[in-house]
Amino acid sequence: MISRLRLVHYKGFNDFTLSLKGSSVIVGPNNAGKTTIIGAVRLCAYLINQAHSRKPDVLVFDETRDRKIPGFTLALPESQFTQENIRHEFRETETRLELEFTNRAKLFAVWPVEDDAYFYLEQLEGMPVRDKNAARQHFGSIGVVPTISPVEHREVVLTYKHVKENYNTRLVSRHFRNQIYHLRDREPDKYPDFVAFALENTPEIERCALNLSTTSGEPELDFFYRETSTHTEKEIYWAGDGLQIWLQVLFHIWRQPDASVLVLDEPDVFLHPDLQRRLVRVLEDVNSQVILATHAPEVLAEWSRESVVIVDRTKGKSRRVNDDRAFAKLNDALGSGFNLRLAKTLRSRVALFVEGTDMKILRNVAKTVGAHRFSKEKGLAVVPMEGYSKRGMSSAFGWLNESFLNNAVDVFVVLDRDYRSDQAVEQANAELKAFDVRVHAWKRKELESYFLEASTIARMTGLDLDTIESLLDECVQETKTDVLSRYLSERYHEEKGPKQHLVSTNQKYLPEFDTLWANQQWRRHAAPPKAVISALNEKLQEIGKKPVSARGISYAMRRDEVPAEMRDLILNVEQLLHTSHL
Incomplete structure (x- = not known):
């Protein structure tokens, strides 16, 4: 599994370290560098595949690490990777990637200022990989689920070589039917396994089949499916974008069962929430470390907190939710x-x-x-x-x-x-x-405390202001015991410690409470408003007046009766709403 990725002067990153623990969901603001990180891992995946198939071909000198080591010429296919902007801010300085695995094996990719780019592998610190067998032993393959888009309307039969070479290019979705065709043609025993996998994870369809048509000249491929709800058969082009994307994502997950790491860059873009959550369940069942960049809250919600890694290219390292x-x-x-x-x-x-x-x-x-x-x-x-x-x-x-x-x-x-x-x-x-x-x-x-407003209640009940003030004071005084107990309890819990006792808390804060309670404004603000309004209503009904409520008082309040604190809060929010509307 991958444990660390360091990007030095690489594209949008000056010097950034991504730390991973098992499967990880990479999140971050727009333009934070999530796609760049996934792209860097994809690049490392390509280099590891190269090392699996050939031995080092050059002796390199890594100036940063001050060592000579057998390495590989770093040549990337333009169809998969863009190198024009690989240097941070286009500066003339060395660019490098460092990928570390949990078994302590490391990959180093270096773009010197003057010399040719190269990469090399170490199975342990100071122990270079010298042949493809060692590379295979210490570096598992990294599987990539490519960036997917909806399929083409028509798709002619292409060669297996061409289709395979474009698994990780922008042409991949144009070849979806061909990918299935060559699976059926070259590995007929595995084709039913994929169909079963697709149907198991797509209850919306009950059957799917690939057809080869030669009636219009060039051989063309059609991939038909039958809807579970209507039993209607359709070609995949006529499906919604979500289903088209979903079946392609399933195929690319299924075809890489031996990958030690599986990398996905926002595969949820075209998927509705149900499919996004279903994707997480599919990924949980794979035997690989999953590294997934996403913007989808539904995807995030399905993962544990420990899996979430936040990236921001303006910072020096990734962080986790604590x-x-x-x-x-x-x-x-x-x-x-x-x-x-x-x-x-x-x-x-x-x-x-x-x-x-x-x-x-x-x-x-x-x-x-x-x-x-x-x-x-x-x-x-x-x-x-x-x-x-x-x-x-x-x-x-x-x-x-x-x-x-x-x-x-x-x-x-x-x-x-x-x-x-x-x-x-x-x-x-x-x-x-x-x-x-x-x-x-x-x-x-609390909020209701602001509606123990004597002038509004007086107007609602028809009683004079002095009468309401007197009634409110009586009702507030009745809550003193309750307020005292809650006040002291809160202080005890705030200061609770091995040497703190309830008696000492009471001795410390009882005089303070008595001083505060002597202030009419403080006790009206501190009294439980629901209890005060309930007691007030009993008194109002005794003299033949209708009861009041906090909600009713809020409706009857005049503008000059609204407390400034509440008014300012509401108007601040209103200002933001107006600003966003402009």
Whole structure:
């Protein structure tokens, strides 16, 4: 298996090291270098195949490593590789690739400034490979699934040599029927195996067969399949692009069973989500290390966190996701059912993560302050988190946004403060900001706390302002015991350690709480608003008034009654939505 790839002054990379552990999914922003990395591995695959078939033909001197060693002339076919831009920023400096395997064998490919390019292999440090038998023993073959496109309308019979030589060129999809034809012609015992493999992994079809036609002059090939649902027989050209790509990908995976490594560059481009997830299941069954570059969230969701490798050519090395909980949340959100709300998020300009049903209330306030795009959710995807503990969903999406969408989506998360200290809130904010997530923790206990607004409630009930203020104060005072216990509990958990006891925590923070509770504004902001509104409604009903709710208050609020903190948050999101619309 491949353990490390180093690219030095190679194309878009100045000096970059990719570290792998088993099968790996390579992700990163657009223009991060994923395709260049896959191309470098493909190049190494070609060189290893060369070493498998011939012995070293030149004695080379590697100046960087200061050693003479038997090597090979490095000549690449133009149909498969472009060398014009192989030097980083077209600079006149040595370019090199270094590929290392888990058995400590290494391949070095070098493009000196003046001398001819060369490559050489070491089975161990300082022990060069001197013949093709040693190359085969220490370097397993690297299989490549080429970049696939839809098939041609017509396909005449071509020679086996021509078809095989173009397995890794842009012509590969033009030859799909020929590839199957020569399989059937040269290895008739294996042809049924491929058909069985294709049908097993493609339940949409129940039969497939290759036909040779000579009625129109040149012999032509047709590949027919029969749909499972309609029993209709069609030629593959009349299938959708997804099915055409899928069958080709299956063929190139199937034909390389002995490859120690299998490399794929975004094979999911034409595949719908079900086929993308199915592709992962197929790859899990192969006996090879899989190296797959992808942009597809569905593909990512099917792999374990340990398999995901993030690349960015502006950095010096690859990195991995270290947060199991965040990745688990990502898998939950993107998993086999593919959450439709998150699917919308991927197509939106702004993703807003809120707790519970907060958006129903925020939508009313948005209308009041003139944030029309926000209120109608135009370009806005709202993802409920169901509690503070689920904030990992937003960091997971922030990572997905950075890795896959080049930060094309602005990510906001709005958190309840509850009774967390300023330090705890700042720590949570920093964790989210590390994933390019904009975070806002309410200064009051939670969103509903902003709707204990006496002037609005007075207008809704027909009672005077002083009466409502008095009733609210009574209801808030009734929650003191509950607030105290939660306040002290939060402090205990924040400071919990081997020498920390509940009694000492209470002694330390009880005087602080008493001071805070003496402040009318603080206690109204800290009281549980649902309990306060419930108690208020009992008092209102006792005097013949209709009950109120946070949602109803949010609808009745006037613009000048909307707290500045909430108004500014909504308008900031609205501004982003307008900017993206221009």
